[in-house]
Amino acid sequence: MGKPEFDLCVIGGGSGGLVAAAGGATLGAKVILIEKHALGGDCLYYGCVPSKALLHSAKVAHTLRTARKFGIEACTPNINISEVMNRVASVIKTIEPHDSPERFRGLGIEVIFGAGQFIDAQTFSVNDRTITAKKFVIATGSRPAIPEIEGVATVPYLTNETVFSLQEPMPSLIILGAGPIGVELAQAFQRLGTQVHVIQRGKHILSKEDIDIAAVVLKQLSDEGVQFYLEHTTLQMEGEAGDIRVRLKSGDQEKTICATHLLIATGRRSNSDNLGLEKAGIELENDNIKVDERLRTTNRHVYACGDITGGYQFTHMAEHQAGVVLRNALFHWPAKVEQRVIPWCTFTDPEVARVGLSATEAKNQGIDHRVYTFPFHDMDRAQTDGETAGFAKIITDPKGKLLGAALAGQQAGELIHEYVLAMSKKMKAADLSNFIHIYPTLAQINRRVADVRRKESLTPAAKKWIKCIFRLRGD
Numbered sequence: 001m002g003k004p005e006f007d008l009c010v011i012g013g014g015s016g017g018l019v020a021a022a023g024g025a026t027l028g029a030k031v032i033l034i035e036k037h038a039l040g041g042d043c044l045y046y047g048c049v050p051s052k053a054l055l056h057s058a059k060v061a062h063t064l065r066t067a068r069k070f071g072i073e074a075c076t077p078n079i080n081i082s083e084v085m086n087r088v089a090s091v092i093k094t095i096e097p098h099d100s101p102e103r104f105r106g107l108g109i110e111v112i113f114g115a116g117q118f119i120d121a122q123t124f125s126v127n128d129r130t131i132t133a134k135k136f137v138i139a140t141g142s143r144p145a146i147p148e149i150e151g152v153a154t155v156p157y158l159t160n161e162t163v164f165s166l167q168e169p170m171p172s173l174i175i176l177g178a179g180p181i182g183v184e185l186a187q188a189f190q191r192l193g194t195q196v197h198v199i200q201r202g203k204h205i206l207s208k209e210d211i212d213i214a215a216v217v218l219k220q221l222s223d224e225g226v227q228f229y230l231e232h233t234t235l236q237m238e239g240e241a242g243d244i245r246v247r248l249k250s251g252d253q254e255k256t257i258c259a260t261h262l263l264i265a266t267g268r269r270s271n272s273d274n275l276g277l278e279k280a281g282i283e284l285e286n287d288n289i290k291v292d293e294r295l296r297t298t299n300r301h302v303y304a305c306g307d308i309t310g311g312y313q314f315t316h317m318a319e320h321q322a323g324v325v326l327r328n329a330l331f332h333w334p335a336k337v338e339q340r341v342i343p344w345c346t347f348t349d350p351e352v353a354r355v356g357l358s359a360t361e362a363k364n365q366g367i368d369h370r371v372y373t374f375p376f377h378d379m380d381r382a383q384t385d386g387e388t389a390g391f392a393k394i395i396t397d398p399k400g401k402l403l404g405a406a407l408a409g410q411q412a413g414e415l416i417h418e419y420v421l422a423m424s425k426k427m428k429a430a431d432l433s434n435f436i437h438i439y440p441t442l443a444q445i446n447r448r449v450a451d452v453r454r455k456e457s458l459t460p461a462a463k464k465w466i467k468c469i470f471r472l473r474g475d
Contacts, residue, residue, distance in 0.1 A: 002132075006032045008329065009124055009133035011116070011275070014041020016306030016318035017139035018099060023326045025107040032110040032133070034126055039111070040099035042141055042160075042307075043315045044092060050164040051184055053091040055347055057084045058191035062224075062349070069386055079193050082167045089164075117276030122301050125276075135301055135329040138275070138282075138289060139318070142307035145269040147176070151237040155244055157262040160185075170194045170261050174246050176234060177265035178205035180346040183217060185263060187348050190226050197227045197257050199234055199248060206346060209406065210358045216390045216408035217348050229257070237262065270308050286310065293336045294328045295321055303329050312342055341423045345413035350390045353416035356404030356423055359395055369403055370396050372429070372456070374449035376409040381440040385410065392449040394419070400428040400453060411442055418446045429453040 006029075010021040013035030021033040033039075043049060061077045068074040097103065101111045116126025124131045144159040146152060158166070160181055173189055175182050178200035190196045198205070198221075205228070206214040222228060229248060236247040244262045248255050270288045277283075283290045283298040288310035295303045303325045306318035320338060327335035343355040362369040375391040376382040390409030396402055405419035422432060432450035437443050 004132040006133040010137045012139035013039040014141045015315045016322045019319045019322035020137045036115045046161045050088045053088045054188045058188040062191045118280035138304040139306045140271040142268040145267040155237045172259035173261045174259040175263045182265035199229045213408045350409045351412035353412035354406040372452040392445045
């Protein structure tokens with residue numbers, strides 16, 4: 001084989017692929033980027049961007065309905081779902097140029113659109129063109145996983161890839177799945193005037209979170225009118241557009257619920273098919289590309305990043321992994337994927353954010369730990385804003401080193417970053433107590449929950465010694 005045409009061939013134009021391509025070109029590599037549909041991937045068109053735009057419109061509607069609690073006359077908003085979705089589309093359109101082919105071509109990257117596959121260990125074929133490269137990066141992402149339920153093939157349903165194109169009114173909606181996508185869209189559409197029903201096989205929503213954290217969101221959505229069917233198995237679905245019936249079972253009891261629309265949000269499946277992976281000697285593990293801690297596949301010339309590798313399927317994780325790939329593929333630095341300090345957020349109202357171990361995980365892993373909480377209700381800024389639901393929680397080892405943190409409350413996705421930094425620097429809870437937080441801000445809750453741990457360490461014996469040493473006279 002002759003000299004490879006490119007230093008780096010990136011397959012997939014989502015978050016991970018775009019960071020890998022742009023970073024490689026900036027560092028001086030000759031890069032080609034191959035994408036089947038449009039640059040920007042799931043996050044721009046079907047995930048983070050449209051869902052947050054929809055949630056914001058829904059929050060405005062909710063604020064109008066509940067304005068009385070702020071001393072302002074409340075009103076029932078006149079909601080036109082078509083106009084709401086047009087706004088979502090305009091937000092996508094505004095951000096789209098950041099991921100445009102022209103921008104990446106301006107960086108010196110060759111951009112090709114088409115579906116291709118490996119024909120051997122170091123050659124990829126697309127649009128009747130064979131491409132050779134020193135290193136390849138597979139970043140083809142994931143798609144909705146559709147469960148095998150009787151009738152699913154004949155009933156019209158929505159997924160995150162189609163729901164944001166909705167234009168007609170949606171009087172009622174059944175959602176299968178109560179993970180982040182399911183609960184975010186449940187709250188959004190309930191606030192926009194749809195009667196929402198959520199079906200969940202497990203005992204609680206947001207199953208990766210501690211149950212007390214998830215319960216904050218469950219209560220809020222239930223109070224807003226969302227109907228939950230926890231510990232229910234979907235047996236069958238039938239009907240047509242505008243009249244869909246889903247039969248459920250819980251224990252020995254069966255019931256049927258009806259709605260005009262159905263949304264499936266039961267997980268994700270990696271886009272690992274039709275890539276010719278077997279011809280390149282690339283192995284799969286549960287439909288995900290098998291990688292090591294440096295994101296190398298079983299082919300030493302090929303790396304993978306993002307959803308295609310399974311694990312944490314977040315845009316920010318894909319971007320982090322792309323940086324790891326570049327350091328390994330181009331410079332042969334022994335960079336490894338971060339496994340300990342990985343934050344995420346579910347953007348319901350109130351939000352749920354976490355980093356590190358949950359209390360449940362620490363218990364299940366047999367890790368000696370302590371748990372401390374502090375409620376938003378006791379925060380002055382939460383009171384002024386009228387947003388007092390939820391609490392902050394930290395998990396530490398017996399000496400106070402932070403093992404994890406979670407927040408359920410207003411702006412949790414912003415507040416979690418203080419813990420991300422603290423954990424990345426291997427700080428203790430006491431360190432959060434020792435620096436000044438602006439008053440009145442919600443960020444003070446991070447110090448207040450750390451103070452709970454500090455007060456616990458002030459045992460009666462310790463207080464006795466302090467009083468003796470410093471000649472204090474209090475009780």
